[in-house]
Amino acid sequence: MESQTNDEFIEIDKMSIDQAAGAFVMIAGAIGSLLLVIWQSKCHCKMNLCYIFQCERRPPNEEELKTLASQTKELKDKAKEKKEEKKEEKKEEQSLSKEEEEIQQVDLP
Numbered sequence: 001m002e003s004q005t006n007d008e009f010i011e012i013d014k015m016s017i018d019q020a021a022g023a024f025v026m027i028a029g030a031i032g033s034l035l036l037v038i039w040q041s042k043c044h045c046k047m048n049l050c051y052i053f054q055c056e057r058r059p060p061n062e063e064e065l066k067t068l069a070s071q072t073k074e075l076k077d078k079a080k081e082k083k084e085e086k087k088e089e090k091k092e093e094q095s096l097s098k099e100e101e102e103i104q105q106v107d108l109p
Contacts, residue, residue, distance in 0.1 A: 015023075060068065
């Protein structure tokens with residue numbers, strides 16, 4: 001195995017100011033998106049000097065469970081209403097198309 005000398009190091013070109021700004025923006029965006037995920041999660045977050053963030057999962061309390069149950073019930077009701085509306089629209093379209101066919105048949109002879 002050959003030993004490396006100082007002449008074999010890789011040279012990196014100097015960075016322009018727009019490249020440095022782009023790198024800074026990308027790094028700041030990555031950190032910001034990580035903080036956003038942590039902030040919006042259901043974890044109770046604490047700051048810790050050793051591990052930066054220490055999250056612990058807490059089960060929802062009774063009030064949160066009631067609101068979640070009511071929200072799911074509302075969503076199910078809305079979905080049922082939409083299905084019923086679609087069925088009614090289909091029935092109306094079918095009846096209109098039948099009426100149009102009957103009118104065309106009467107007009108033809």
